[in-house]
Amino acid sequence: MLSNVKIPELSNPSVYMKNPKRVQEILQSMVKAGSNTVQVISDFDMTLTRFAFNGKRCPTCHNILDNSKLISEDCKEKLKELLNIYYPIEIDSSRSIEEKLPLMVEWWTRAHELLVQQEIRKDLLAMVVRESDAMLRDGYQLFFNHLHEHSIPLLIFSAGIGDILEEVILQAGVFHSNVKVFSNYMDFDESGVLRAFKGELIHIYNKREGALLNTGHFQELRTRPNVLLMGDSLGDLTMADGVQDMENIVKIGFLNDKVEERKQSYLDSYDIVLVKDETLEVPNAILLYLT
Numbered sequence: 001m002l003s004n005v006k007i008p009e010l011s012n013p014s015v016y017m018k019n020p021k022r023v024q025e026i027l028q029s030m031v032k033a034g035s036n037t038v039q040v041i042s043d044f045d046m047t048l049t050r051f052a053f054n055g056k057r058c059p060t061c062h063n064i065l066d067n068s069k070l071i072s073e074d075c076k077e078k079l080k081e082l083l084n085i086y087y088p089i090e091i092d093s094s095r096s097i098e099e100k101l102p103l104m105v106e107w108w109t110r111a112h113e114l115l116v117q118q119e120i121r122k123d124l125l126a127m128v129v130r131e132s133d134a135m136l137r138d139g140y141q142l143f144f145n146h147l148h149e150h151s152i153p154l155l156i157f158s159a160g161i162g163d164i165l166e167e168v169i170l171q172a173g174v175f176h177s178n179v180k181v182f183s184n185y186m187d188f189d190e191s192g193v194l195r196a197f198k199g200e201l202i203h204i205y206n207k208r209e210g211a212l213l214n215t216g217h218f219q220e221l222r223t224r225p226n227v228l229l230m231g232d233s234l235g236d237l238t239m240a241d242g243v244q245d246m247e248n249i250v251k252i253g254f255l256n257d258k259v260e261e262r263k264q265s266y267l268d269s270y271d272i273v274l275v276k277d278e279t280l281e282v283p284n285a286i287l288l289y290l291t
């Protein structure tokens with residue numbers, strides 16, 4: 001296959017595509033348009049970060065905080081209960097997005113209420129991240145550094161916690177000037193104690209609304225109508241809905257969990273599906289091809 005000649009990584013055993021020829025054509029027209037017309041939009045949890053390491057689950061932004069010593073044992077129990085109730089719903093392929101949406105709002109609302117009760121101090125967040133098991137996917141240096149070197153904007157669009165996410169990429173040394181973050185940010189009082197979360201809640205299924213609230217960002221990037229989108233949930237597919245005059249989009253989906261049940265729906269909606277692939281090898285190969 002021609003595409004595999006140019007990007008051999010697309011033949012990796014983790015790669016599944018419903019229409020490889022179409023992927024090849026889109027990538028070719030993006031190359032032709034030039035890397036100065038490209039922007040990257042990526043989810044954070046379980047997309048830029050690893051799903052598992054040595055057989056053990058890696059934490060989301062919320063989990064980093066939940067597992068930390070800033071949270072009381074009683075609160076940890078409650079947050080774990082929420083995770084046990086709502087995570088299976090998040091990944092349940094037998095329920096529609098419409099059915100899941102109010103339950104996801106419930107999860108985020110209940111979790112944020114519990115976190116606010118813990119009077120978390122802003123000045124301790126860096127320590128919490130440093131002591132956590134947070135792990136970006138293998139190849140993250142190349143991913144972030146290459147985008148920066150080529151002045152390609154990277155929007156990290158996350159239903160996680162912005163303050164935690166920023167600290168993870170800061171400590172990894174990759175929070176470069178081309179990175180912009182849309183996420184849930186903590187609101188601290190004048191003594192630096194968490195009192196609430198700022199602005200409109202971003203949860204797993206309202207990224208479209210989040211994108212449309214940020215028209216200014218997409219207006220600034222209107223000369224970049226070619227998009228590389230990366231996510232791990234079907235909710236991530238709407239992250240690029242704010243892009244103006246979009247010409248081409250390639251959607252890369254990480255399928256980490258419940259692979260057999262969800263594979264068909266991922267193949268139907270993502271152009272490239274990466275099954276149990278803990279690395280950024282394929283996105284990196286595409287970026288190298290585009291630049």
Ligand code: TMP
Nearest residue numbers: 045060062063107108111158159160204
């Ligand atoms: P995202 O990856 O689409 O940005 O979504 C954030 C992830 O955070 C999502 O997979 C669910 C997870 N999550 C937790 O792990 N704990 C929580 O308390 C909440 C509200 C979400």
Ligand code: MG
Nearest residue numbers: 043045046232
């Ligand atoms: Mg995610």
